[in-house]
Amino acid sequence: MPWKKDTPFGTKGVDAQHRGDAGKAHPPQSPFLRKEEDGFTLLEVLVALIVLALALLALSRTAANQVDAFGALRERTVAGWLAADVLAQTRLTTPFPATGSSDGRRRFGGREWRYDVVVQGTPVASIRRIDVHVYAPDDPKSPIATLTGFGGLDLQP
Secondary structure (H helix, E strand, O other): OOOOEEEOOEEEOOOHHHHOOOOOOOOOOOOOOOOOOOOOOHHHHHHHHHHHHHHHHHHHHHHHHHHHHHHHHHHHHHHHHHHHHHHHHHHHHOOOOOOEEEEEEEEEOOEEEEEEEEEEEOOOOOEEEEEEEEEEOOEOOOOOEEEEEEEEHHHOO
């Protein structure tokens, strides 16, 4: 039989008569050489690139959203610090403030801010409620930060 070889794992190779190729002899195929699948097709490569591009696009959008969220968080944090500063100044300058409201502007954290202070009475006559609202100068309707504190004669050290 042509191309037939005995190996420890059995007989390797098949002669042409048993394969149906009468008259043609073929050398044995190595199990490590794949004739039909020698690599990726162009279509497989293009599909893989499309999947990779979509994944990178989603990742970049997520990163951009995080950067925007970080900017908004920074703005709220600085506005909260300004509200705490205005509340502390109000309590230090007038320990028992009169009821009513006032507003002002201040540069804080490298930016211009607008704030208002609302002083209200409480059920205890010697204590006042102080509400501080901080706004961005371009949006005077919705406060970025709000802080409430109390001041009065009974709260002095």
